[in-house]
Amino acid sequence: MSAQILSGKIFASEFKEEAKKQVLALKEQYNITPGLAVIIVGENPASKVYVNNKHRTCEEVGIYSEVISMPADTTKEQLIAKIDELNYRQEIHGILVQLPLPEAITKEEADILNAICPLKDVDGFHPVNVGKLMIGQDDGMIPCTPYGCLKMLQSAKINIDGAHAVIVGRSNIVGKPMGQLLLAQNATVTICHSHTHNLKEICRSADILVAAVGRPHFITADMIKPGATVIDVGINRIAPKKLVGDVDFDNAVEVAGAITPVPGGVGLLTIAMLMQNTINAAKLQLAK
Numbered sequence: 001m002s003a004q005i006l007s008g009k010i011f012a013s014e015f016k017e018e019a020k021k022q023v024l025a026l027k028e029q030y031n032i033t034p035g036l037a038v039i040i041v042g043e044n045p046a047s048k049v050y051v052n053n054k055h056r057t058c059e060e061v062g063i064y065s066e067v068i069s070m071p072a073d074t075t076k077e078q079l080i081a082k083i084d085e086l087n088y089r090q091e092i093h094g095i096l097v098q099l100p101l102p103e104a105i106t107k108e109e110a111d112i113l114n115a116i117c118p119l120k121d122v123d124g125f126h127p128v129n130v131g132k133l134m135i136g137q138d139d140g141m142i143p144c145t146p147y148g149c150l151k152m153l154q155s156a157k158i159n160i161d162g163a164h165a166v167i168v169g170r171s172n173i174v175g176k177p178m179g180q181l182l183l184a185q186n187a188t189v190t191i192c193h194s195h196t197h198n199l200k201e202i203c204r205s206a207d208i209l210v211a212a213v214g215r216p217h218f219i220t221a222d223m224i225k226p227g228a229t230v231i232d233v234g235i236n237r238i239a240p241k242k243l244v245g246d247v248d249f250d251n252a253v254e255v256a257g258a259i260t261p262v263p264g265g266v267g268l269l270t271i272a273m274l275m276q277n278t279i280n281a282a283k284l285q286l287a288k
Ligand SMILES: Nc1nc(=O)c2c([nH]1)NC[C@@H]1CN(c3ccc(C(=O)N[C@@H](CCC(=O)O)C(=O)O)cc3)C=[N+]21
Pocket: 049, 050, 053, 096, 097, 098, 099, 100, 123, 144, 235, 243, 262, 263, 264, 265, 266, 267, 268, 270, 271
């Protein structure tokens, strides 16, 4: 039997509808429009596509959005000065610095992201928000991709409590926060990576398998337990117009119980949750 396809398009439109309602309610009750500022440094073509998608989605949901383009030779100090300006602007509730940064300032990434006020950190990358997620304090920002994956699992009524969740990949953006979120929902969590022994056997014991490796077709059908839920977080551009995930979808779909496609999967959820985080940020700032 072929797996249920977990369509990012359908879940994202559900989450965006929820976001729209909250935007209207904020307007009605407090006369506030959530505002998002996205900073893009340099000329990365993929980044431009993503930033445009974010801007368009803001319009769709009713969020005010500003895209701030800075030249590739922007210094760390100039970028932090811009972030600081946005930290102080009341109508901006969320700040996102699009990654990757140009090579010249890649090494300063931590200092740059730490300059964002944690209350406006809609990526959830600031150490304060990472810490809040770790200790289960629910007034922080949750990174958009894992947040979207969790919301999708809940919306699809896939059991998390007591399930074995195996995450392949230990990045700060996906693997680690995904593990914390699933743990908070009472999953038994295993995080695997490039040094893991017996990867295939561990993956095969997963009820929920999250692939966030960054290698095309890394997860093959023989690594999947029949009936398992497979979430593919990979976005690998293997040709100018050809995007594939980390999962060998065509074969995996015959084994899994439910599976996300690429494209049309988790990427769309990521943007939808950025909308939700901007709204959450506006609500948090209202309370302060
Ligand atoms: N500070 C920061 N925050 C991010 O959240 C962030 C970032 N930097 N840098 C790059 C990654 C990547 N990312 C994606 C967002 C949407 C899609 C998406 O919408 N994908 C669609 C279409 C993709 C396409 O066709 O190009 C899909 O999968 O169907 C993908 C990837 C956010 N990122």
